[in-house]
Amino acid sequence: MANNDAAFGLxxxxxxxxxxxxxxxSEYRITTATAAYTTKIYQGDIVTQATxxxxxxxxxxxxxxxxxxxxxxxxNGCFYTDPTTSTPTWSNxxxxxxxxxxxxxxxDDPMVVFEIQADAAFPVTDLWGNFDIVDQSTVxxxxxxxxxVELDVTTGATTATLPMKALNISGDPExxxxxxxxxNVYVVIQNHLFGQKQVGLA
Numbered sequence: 001m002a003n004n005d006a007a008f009g010l011x012x013x014x015x016x017x018x019x020x021x022x023x024x025x026s027e028y029r030i031t032t033a034t035a036a037y038t039t040k041i042y043q044g045d046i047v048t049q050a051t052x053x054x055x056x057x058x059x060x061x062x063x064x065x066x067x068x069x070x071x072x073x074x075x076n077g078c079f080y081t082d083p084t085t086s087t088p089t090w091s092n093x094x095x096x097x098x099x100x101x102x103x104x105x106x107x108d109d110p111m112v113v114f115e116i117q118a119d120a121a122f123p124v125t126d127l128w129g130n131f132d133i134v135d136q137s138t139v140x141x142x143x144x145x146x147x148x149v150e151l152d153v154t155t156g157a158t159t160a161t162l163p164m165k166a167l168n169i170s171g172d173p174e175x176x177x178x179x180x181x182x183x184n185v186y187v188v189i190q191n192h193l194f195g196q197k198q199v200g201l202a
Contacts, residue, residue: 003182004174007136009044009147010074010114012107013186024109025076029054030094030102037102041094042140042147045075046133046163047106049193055104058163059135059149071163072193073108077145092145110195113186115170119150122183124169130162130190131155151185161191 015021028047031037035052047055048070055072078094080102081087094102119134134152141148151164170176170184177183 001177001180003177003180003184005117005182006175007117007146007148007150007182009042009140009149010046010116010187011044012074012112013115014113015109016111016113016188019111021112024107025105026073026108027103027105028072030078030104031080031100033100036098036100037094038096040096040140040142041075041078041104042149043076043092043145044147045140045149046071046073046189047075047104048072055106058133059139069161069163070191070193071189073106074112074114074189075147076105076107078102078104093140093142095142108194110189110192113167113188115172115184116149116151116164116187117175118153118181118183118185120153120181120183121177121179122151122153122166122169122185123178126153126156127166127168129156129166130159131157131164131166131187132162133164151187163190164188165190 041057046058050056080099082089083098132152132155136148164187168186175184
């Protein structure tokens with residue numbers, strides 16, 4: 001049966017080892033008075049550290065060869081003072097405006113397992129391989145705030161610094177067919193700031 005094509009970025013589903021998941025999040029700066037950031041960040045996007053003291057969105061980790069490819073966590077929403085109305089604002093996505101006090105909330109435990117939609121069919125034989133991510137033509141949805149980033153199936157390799165390791169096919173009955181495009185896959189973050197993972201088998 002064909003899978004449902006509905007990307008959502010990375011969505012937390014459980015912890016490695018079945019340990020208790022507190023759904024804990026950490027707060028990091030997106031902007032400061034001296035560090036603007038105009039790129040949108042959507043719920044389910046991954047972010048990296050920046051020398052300006054803030055975090056920035058990663059569109060593609062490019063095999064994790066650079067410091068800028070190290071993942072801090074997955075974006076889950078933000079708070080800022082609207083620069084036009086001075087209204088305190090909570091949002092599922094960072095709109096890239098001129099606010100100087102924006103903070104984001106991030107799932108940054110390296111032991112969290114995430115679900116992500118693949119950009120093609122994802123065969124069972126690709127499990128345990130490492131993969132990059134890829135943006136779709138529409139990066140995210142400003143109505144829901146959700147990311148459209150997907151797992152890039154063609155990047156599967158043994159490279160330890162690729163950002164995602166595939167653990168299993170999702171149990172979602174709408175997206176669990178490994179022979180059809182848009183398979184949902186359970187992954188863990190590889191090149192994580194708080195815990196580097198290992199080489200892949202694919």
